[in-house]
Amino acid sequence: MLSDIQQKVLAQLMEGNRVAVIDLIDEWAVQKQYRTAVSEILEPVLHEFGERWYRGEGLSLSHGYIAGKIAEYLMEKCLEEEEQNDAAPRKKKGNLVIGNIEDDYHSLGRMMLGRFLEISHWQVHDLGNDVLAEEFVDKALEVRSRVIAVSAMMYTNALNIQKLRREIDDRGLGGVLQLAVGGAVFITRPNLIREVGGDGTAVNAFKSVELIERMWQTSTTLGELP
Amino acid sequence: MNSKERMTAVLSGKHPDRSPVSMNLALYGAGLTGCPLVEYYSDPEAYALGQEQVSRIFQPDILFAPFAMPLYAQSFGGTLRFYKDQPPNIKKPVLSVPDDFHLLALPDPDNNPSLVYMRRAIRIMGSRHGNEVVVAGVAMDPVSLPIMLMGLDKWLQTFLFEETMATDILGWILPFFREWVNILFEEGASFVALPMAFTTPAILPRKLVLERCMPVLKQAFDGVKGPLILHSTGAPFSPFIDLFATLPNVKGAELNCKDSFQDTRANVGEQLLLMGNLEGPNCNQWSVKQTREKCKTILQDRKDDPFFILGTSGPDIPIDTPPAIIHAIGRSVEDVNKW
Numbered sequence: 379m380l381s382d383i384q385q386k387v388l389a390q391l392m393e394g395n396r397v398a399v400i401d402l403i404d405e406w407a408v409q410k411q412y413r414t415a416v417s418e419i420l421e422p423v424l425h426e427f428g429e430r431w432y433r434g435e436g437l438s439l440s441h442g443y444i445a446g447k448i449a450e451y452l453m454e455k456c457l458e459e460e461e462q463n464d465a466a467p468r469k470k471k472g473n474l475v476i477g478n479i480e481d482d483y484h485s486l487g488r489m490m491l492g493r494f495l496e497i498s499h500w501q502v503h504d505l506g507n508d509v510l511a512e513e514f515v516d517k518a519l520e521v522r523s524r525v526i527a528v529s530a531m532m533y534t535n536a537l538n539i540q541k542l543r544r545e546i547d548d549r550g551l552g553g554v555l556q557l558a559v560g561g562a563v564f565i566t567r568p569n570l571i572r573e574v575g576g577d578g579t580a581v582n583a584f585k586s587v588e589l590i591e592r593m594w595q596t597s598t599t600l601g602e603l604p
Numbered sequence: 605m606n607s608k609e610r611m612t613a614v615l616s617g618k619h620p621d622r623s624p625v626s627m628n629l630a631l632y633g634a635g636l637t638g639c640p641l642v643e644y645y646s647d648p649e650a651y652a653l654g655q656e657q658v659s660r661i662f663q664p665d666i667l668f669a670p671f672a673m674p675l676y677a678q679s680f681g682g683t684l685r686f687y688k689d690q691p692p693n694i695k696k697p698v699l700s701v702p703d704d705f706h707l708l709a710l711p712d713p714d715n716n717p718s719l720v721y722m723r724r725a726i727r728i729m730g731s732r733h734g735n736e737v738v739v740a741g742v743a744m745d746p747v748s749l750p751i752m753l754m755g756l757d758k759w760l761q762t763f764l765f766e767e768t769m770a771t772d773i774l775g776w777i778l779p780f781f782r783e784w785v786n787i788l789f790e791e792g793a794s795f796v797a798l799p800m801a802f803t804t805p806a807i808l809p810r811k812l813v814l815e816r817c818m819p820v821l822k823q824a825f826d827g828v829k830g831p832l833i834l835h836s837t838g839a840p841f842s843p844f845i846d847l848f849a850t851l852p853n854v855k856g857a858e859l860n861c862k863d864s865f866q867d868t869r870a871n872v873g874e875q876l877l878l879m880g881n882l883e884g885p886n887c888n889q890w891s892v893k894q895t896r897e898k899c900k901t902i903l904q905d906r907k908d909d910p911f912f913i914l915g916t917s918g919p920d921i922p923i924d925t926p927p928a929i930i931h932a933i934g935r936s937v938e939d940v941n942k943w
Binding site: 392393394395396436438439440441443444447481483484485486489532534 | 687757758764805807809811812
């Protein structure tokens with residue numbers, strides 16, 4: 379059951395009214411600070427939002443992107459607040475490497491995922507579009523990321539994820555370096571995850587955060603990164 | 605009635621002898637002539653030969669111009685990636701920074717190779733088949749066209765968060781849209797199909813469509829000199845059709861396979877032509893029996909609806925679809941009374 383403020387924020391988000399959502403959050407922050415808005419407004423609203431998305435209840439890409447933008451705004455405000463209060467930033471859960479696979483330039487889903495991971499206290503290393511398999515793995519080893527989240531929108535591009543699977547396996551990193559795959563094509567082709575060798579997938583950016591946390595845990599039970 | 609008379613009837617609000625049939629066989633023609641797709645999507649004669657085979661073998665009521673929106677990206681300077689069995693795609697967006705649209709020139713319809721290819725293909729098809737069958741032009745609506753320049757994600761970001769720039773881009777591109785669509789009519793298109801790739805419920809909330817897209821579309825469609833049929837592009841479309849039905853020169857809408865004819869008809873009234881809604885891109889997976897059943901279900905649902913066209917929805921019918929499936933779709937409108 380959402381509180382009054384949560385319902386108001388969700389209603390404005392459903393209208394696609396980013397400015398009204400930010401006004402509500404700003405108003406809240408005057409009394410209670412931005413950092414409390416993360417746990418008391420944004421997280422429950424995004425959870426409900428993700429559930430509605432999962433159930434296919436009239437949500438569009440714009441809704442997701444506006445939600446991402448609001449999350450980004452709130453994160454910036456939290457950082458400003460921490461600097462003003464001279465408070466230590468909240469500890470990150472770990473480093474994550476994300477990017478679009480070789481030849482893929484559809485960055486929307488990846489950028490949304492990045493924002494939701496950051497709001498969930500992950501340190502995100504976003505490699506951008508058209509990333510080669512070896513670049514993903516090199517970066518993951520450099521920053522000690524146990525999960526690579528790779529995105530593709532088109533089927534033909536998604537097949538390039540097979541190269542990343544091979545790169546991980548050829549370096550003996552299978553299991554400890556988990557491969558999360560996502561993008562619209564994985565919803566329309568449920569067998570594609572097996573075809574490209576993914577270790578897990580999720581239906582949207584919200585569910586991806588949960589997925590990646592599970593995959594990170596799985597990795598820790600399978601050993602250490604070299 | 606021949607195909608042309610039948611289509612002319614439904615486009616002008618008169619009753620046809622039977623439902624016309626619309627199948628997106630733009631790509632399929634290449635398979636029939638064995639034409640490599642690089643050639644098929646750059647040589648108007650090669651394309652027209654493919655469509656000649658489509659017409660000869662399947663006798664659809666509509667022949668489509670090349671159904672490959674990335675050709676518009678190419679016309680603005682983008683490069684394409686070609687495949688063996690599907691239409692070309694954009695290799696890399698023309699604009700990596702949306703604001704750089706200032707640096708682009710609008711393509712010249714008389715000299716730009718991609719545009720010349722598309723208009724000549726229509727001209728050739730019209731000259732060879734125009735007395736018997738309707739030739740449909742294919743263009744992109746002005747609100748969706750920026751996707752071809754910068755990709756969906758950048759255009760969506762610009763549209764949502766850089767409203768002034770988005771307005772500037774739309775203002776820049778709108779005259780090109782009107783000029784281009786009118787050229788397609790002059791070349792012989794009986795109607796122009798507009799894949800509405802951006803203004804779908806999957807991309808935008810209704811409120812934004814109403815407030816931000818509708819004024820642009822109204823201005824753009826007001827200046828065109830022929831009927832427009834809006835295309836669902838492969839995503840559910842019905843929730844917005846009532847808005848688009850009020851736009852100038854919009855005579856019809858192609859529904860997605862997940863859209864309901866009954867609900868849509870209830871929302872838009874009796875006169876708007878509704879097309880669809882067989883799932884075109886998946887019909888290579890069907891048996892002939894399944895195809896007939898799918899057609900039968902739609903035709904029975906629409907049996908009292910004169911402003912209806914049985915057709916495939918979404919992108920092209922796959923090139924490996926057995927001809928028997930396509931024949932089954934085409935014949936279903938003749939067979940419906942026997943079922």
